Amino acid sequence: MDRRKAQSYIGKLVKVDMAQQGTYCATLKDVIAEPRKPWKGIVQIKAVLVLPEFNESNPLMQQLPFKKNEEVELDGAKLSPLANEELPEDFTKSLITASEKRIKQLRCARQATLDKEKLLLDLIESLNSNDNQEHVDSCEEDILYTFHHDGDKYILVDNQDERLELEDCPFIFNWSVKGQHQTGQYDTNGCFIAESGERYYPKEGAVFTISKDQFDPYVILRNELEPTALLSLEKNLHAYQMKHDHLIECHNTLLSQLLKVDGQKSFKGVNFLTYKNNADLVIVQHHYERELHNHKKDKVYDRFEFTTNQGKRSVVMYTNEYSR
Numbered sequence: 171m172d173r174r175k176a177q178s179y180i181g182k183l184v185k186v187d188m189a190q191q192g193t194y195c196a197t198l199k200d201v202i203a204e205p206r207k208p209w210k211g212i213v214q215i216k217a218v219l220v221l222p223e224f225n226e227s228n229p230l231m232q233q234l235p236f237k238k239n240e241e242v243e244l245d246g247a248k249l250s251p252l253a254n255e256e257l258p259e260d261f262t263k264s265l266i267t268a269s270e271k272r273i274k275q276l277r278c279a280r281q282a283t284l285d286k287e288k289l290l291l292d293l294i295e296s297l298n299s300n301d302n303q304e305h306v307d308s309c310e311e312d313i314l315y316t317f318h319h320d321g322d323k324y325i326l327v328d329n330q331d332e333r334l335e336l337e338d339c340p341f342i343f344n345w346s347v348k349g350q351h352q353t354g355q356y357d358t359n360g361c362f363i364a365e366s367g368e369r370y371y372p373k374e375g376a377v378f379t380i381s382k383d384q385f386d387p388y389v390i391l392r393n394e395l396e397p398t399a400l401l402s403l404e405k406n407l408h409a410y411q412m413k414h415d416h417l418i419e420c421h422n423t424l425l426s427q428l429l430k431v432d433g434q435k436s437f438k439g440v441n442f443l444t445y446k447n448n449a450d451l452v453i454v455q456h457h458y459e460r461e462l463h464n465h466k467k468d469k470v471y472d473r474f475e476f477t478t479n480q481g482k483r484s485v486v487m488y489t490n491e492y493s494r
Contacts, residue, residue, distance in 0.1 A: 171250055173209035176201045183252045186213060186244065191235045193220035195252060195264070199241065209246040214239055217264035221272050238262075312344070312379040317372045324360045326378055336360075340393055344379045345370065387422035388414075391441060391456075394424060399472045399488035403454075406476055406486055410452050412445045419444040424458055435462045451479040 171179070179198045186194040196213035203209040215236040222233045236242065238261040259267065315326035315334065326334040334341075336356040343362060344353050347370060354364035362370040372378075383389050392400055392414075407413055421442040441456035454476055461469035472488040 171246070173201060173203040173246065175251075176209060176211060176246060176249065177203075179251065183216065184211070184213065185219065185250045185252045186215070187248050187250065188222075188235060190223045191233070192218065192222040192268075194236060195219055198249065201246075202243070210243055211246055211249050212241060212243050213249065214241045215261075217259065217261050218268045219264070221268045311382050313382055313385075315378045315380065317376040317378060318374060319360065324356075340390075341380050341384050344381075345372070345376065387425050388417055388420040388443075390425050391420065391422050391443075395472065396470055396488065396490065399470075402486045402488055403474055406474065406484060407445065407452070407454075409484070410445075410450065410476065410478060410482075411447060412450075412452050416445040416447050417443065418446050424460070436460070453477050 176198065180201060182198060183195055184198045186196050188194065194215055195217040196215045198211050198213055200212040201209060202212070215238065218234070222235070224233075313328055315328050318325050318327055324336045326336065328334070337358070339356050342353060342355060344351065345362065346352065352364040352366070352368070352370065354362050354370070357363045357369070360371055362372065364370060384393075395403065404413070407416075419442070423439040423441055424437060437458070437460040439458060441458065443454040443456060445452045445454070454474055457471075457473040457475070459469070459471040463469070467490065470488070470490045474486045476482075476484045476486075
């Protein structure tokens with residue numbers, strides 16, 4: 171309030187706001203209003219409205235800046251009219267009431283802290299649960315193998331005693347060296363090459379994993395294709411608004427031949443691929459020929475015939491330098 175209004179409050183109760191030192195009720199005894207200077211008031215402290223903020227180094231009572239009926243001179247900015255509902259009891263009772271209010275505030279703050287703590291604990295539990303689930307999912311998506319040297323062959327064996335010969339094996343393997351995860355492929359003579367180029371010669375019983383999706387017939391087919399042939403397949407699928415995710419069926423006869431015939435070096439046949447989006451269906455006949463050679467590049471021939479449910483057709487072929 172301004173100095174003019176303060177004059178009308180002389181002899182009446184006013185509020186004394188000391189910020190972190192608390193809020194008090196006092197009687198305005200006099201107003202000091204010097205020209206061109208902020209006005210001041212002389213007040214007599216009557217009661218406590220709000221306790222000071224706690225100072226851990228001092229007991230509460232020692233923090234009170236005023237005593238009962240103490241007269242002090244204060245800046246007018248700290249004084250304001252006192253609302254009727256704030257009319258105090260005597261000093262001691264007002265201190266008790268202010269203390270009870272502070273206790274209630276502390277309890278509310280403590281409950282709010284507990285609620286926040288519970289939210290954080292729930293978050294941690296949820297994140298740990300997700301991490302564990304991701305680990306489980308990751309484990310479920312991988313097949314575990316151990317490395318063995320069997321005569322002149324190097325093999326991997328899974329927990330079902332199924333053997334996987336490593337020579338000419340196209341799979342991507344995962345392994346760890348001194349706690350460092352590595353990914354790469356088998357080279358030859360019991361040696362693996364990581365993506366970083368580092369060579370790894372595992373000991374008997376070393377652990378490897380292979381992601382299950384590498385055994386998917388369609389994934390195997392894509393891995394079998396030369397990069398240029400795969401790109402041709404993808405570009406033509408895109409022309410029909412299709413992509414790999416739209417595959418609904420894959421009949422991989424090349425995989426069947428590779429798995430069933432031991433020592434065969436020549437393969438020929440047709441794979442059937444069916445793709446479907448919201449509007450159309452595309453069937454791809456993949457005619458292939460393969461001749462495997464030990465001392466020169468393999469012969470590769472791929473022909474893709476696309477047919478849609480709308481009657482559209484297209485053909486694309488790929489051969490490497492040794493093909494016809």
